[in-house]
Amino acid sequence: MNEALFLVALITAIVMVVGALVIALLISPSTTNSQKGEPYECGIPTRGNSWLPFKVGYYLFAILFLMFDVEAVFLFPWAVALEAVGVQGLVTVIIFIFILGLGLAYAWKKGALEWK
Amino acid sequence: MFDFSVVTTWIDELLRVTLGLNNFWTLFIEFILIGVVLLAVYAIIALILIYVERKICAFFQCRIGPNRVGKWGLIQPIADMIKILLKEIITLKNNDKFLFYLAPFFVIVGSILTFAALPFGLGLHAVDFNVGIVYILAVSSLGIIGILLAGWSSNNKYTLIGAMRSGSQLVSYELSAALSLMTIVVMAGSMQISTIVEEQSDMWFIFKGNIPAIVAFVIYMIAGHAETNRGPFDLPEAESELTAGYHTEYSGISFGLFYVAEYLNLFITSAIAATVFLGGWMPLHIPGLDGFNAVMDYIPSVIWFFGKAAFCVFLQMWVRWTFPRLRIDQLLKFEWKILMPIALVNLLVMAVCVVVF
Numbered sequence: 001m002n003e004a005l006f007l008v009a010l011i012t013a014i015v016m017v018v019g020a021l022v023i024a025l026l027i028s029p030s031t032t033n034s035q036k037g038e039p040y041e042c043g044i045p046t047r048g049n050s051w052l053p054f055k056v057g058y059y060l061f062a063i064l065f066l067m068f069d070v071e072a073v074f075l076f077p078w079a080v081a082l083e084a085v086g087v088q089g090l091v092t093v094i095i096f097i098f099i100l101g102l103g104l105a106y107a108w109k110k111g112a113l114e115w116k
Numbered sequence: 117m118f119d120f121s122v123v124t125t126w127i128d129e130l131l132r133v134t135l136g137l138n139n140f141w142t143l144f145i146e147f148i149l150i151g152v153v154l155l156a157v158y159a160i161i162a163l164i165l166i167y168v169e170r171k172i173c174a175f176f177q178c179r180i181g182p183n184r185v186g187k188w189g190l191i192q193p194i195a196d197m198i199k200i201l202l203k204e205i206i207t208l209k210n211n212d213k214f215l216f217y218l219a220p221f222f223v224i225v226g227s228i229l230t231f232a233a234l235p236f237g238l239g240l241h242a243v244d245f246n247v248g249i250v251y252i253l254a255v256s257s258l259g260i261i262g263i264l265l266a267g268w269s270s271n272n273k274y275t276l277i278g279a280m281r282s283g284s285q286l287v288s289y290e291l292s293a294a295l296s297l298m299t300i301v302v303m304a305g306s307m308q309i310s311t312i313v314e315e316q317s318d319m320w321f322i323f324k325g326n327i328p329a330i331v332a333f334v335i336y337m338i339a340g341h342a343e344t345n346r347g348p349f350d351l352p353e354a355e356s357e358l359t360a361g362y363h364t365e366y367s368g369i370s371f372g373l374f375y376v377a378e379y380l381n382l383f384i385t386s387a388i389a390a391t392v393f394l395g396g397w398m399p400l401h402i403p404g405l406d407g408f409n410a411v412m413d414y415i416p417s418v419i420w421f422f423g424k425a426a427f428c429v430f431l432q433m434w435v436r437w438t439f440p441r442l443r444i445d446q447l448l449k450f451e452w453k454i455l456m457p458i459a460l461v462n463l464l465v466m467a468v469c470v471v472v473f
Binding site for chain 1: 365
């Protein structure tokens with residue numbers, strides 16, 4: 001039942017976007033003008049292409065994010081089963097988070113968390 | 117307390133017994149009804165939030181706000197919606213057409229799928245997986261893909277920078293949001309939204325969990341605020357630097373869809389905070405005061421849910437119109453050096469409390 005409702009919500013969302021776009025296309029005006037298709041920049045003709053190698057200053061943040069997101073995936077089952085695994089599970093997770101914290105401390109010390 | 121499952125069971129029986137439909141057609145009509153109701157509530161909440169935001173912003177800035185269209189400007193958002201539908205959708209020359217039109221789908225799909233998982237009242241709960249919290253975190257992050265696609269496919273420098281900033285901000289703040297929700301999962305012992313709400317029947321988690329729960333609530337509100345690209349964290353669409361950020365090139369209704377999704381994400385964040393920390397549709401119950409609890413039970417569950425969500429929405433709007441914008445490095449530093457270590461330690465404190473006591 002939940003899976004079916006999930007599909008219903010998905011189809012609802014798609015119908016909403018398609019419906020809005022179709023209604024807008026039907027009732028909105030449409031004129032062509034060569035100036036209109038230019039990317040919005042500052043008024044003078046655009047120079048160069050925007051699809052170029054771009055210095056992604058947060059590359060290291062993305063890698064750290066991967067590490068911590070996987071950690072979150074590991075922690076969720078533990079969080080649900082905390083009553084069952086008790087003290088032993090708690091100690092294990094404390095050791096796990098301590099090792100993870102060492103990783104964060106290393107990244108911090110190396111300056112990966114600074115925007116350069 | 118009024119149970120909405122009475123109404124849904126009645127509709128089901130009406131279709132099955134009175135009209136004599138078979139299983140397939142019954143389910144088909146019910147699913148269409150659910151879809152229509154979801155869409156209607158989604159649109160109405162967006163309209164109300166746009167009006168409320170403009171009014172609250174005006175009061176914070178000592179203005180009157182919209183006041184010409186209808187009494188107190190109440191019809192203003194509807195007029196805006198009609199206007200935005202009538203605007204031309206400009207076709208750009210050098211962009212990636214397919215990805216450009218795919219982006220609004222991701223944004224809207226992400227927010228409606230999350231919206232469907234909210235418990236609006238007793239018996240008014242569409243999608244209720246047993247991994248509810250993980251489901252909410254997973255589908256709400258679909259929006260990031262839409263934003264990155266929008267920024268990349270527009271072939272514009274402003275949108276590219278906006279999308280890059282948005283990506284780094286959203287993935288970073290998702291961690292503390294997940295960790296603070298996990299703090300409550302530890303206490304509830306379940307990830308199912310309906311179980312989490314029922315666990316709060318004697319007391320809301322924010323009171324039951326003492327200090328760790330309050331810390332988690334504050335962290336979740338900050339992280340949720342950053343996830344919605346609003347207020348002091350609105351770097352992706354910082355209008356003084358990037359025009360409008362990732363949706364600069366969108367016009368007409370395709371911009372309107374981003375706009376609606378942004379407001380709905382504000383509501384969804386607040387509603388999740390209200391559900392997980394403030395008890396969802398559960399009335400305020402204080403152990404020992406039976407008379408008080410009985411009186412509180414008279415207030416309908418829908419009013420409790422929307423009241424709490426409105427309270428959280430107001431908190432977020434208050435923050436948005438009070439604080440100046442951060443810089444991108446301050447923003448990331450705040451998350452990685454302050455918010456996330458606190459959230460991790462807070463999670464462990466809560467786990468120790470649950471195991472020991």
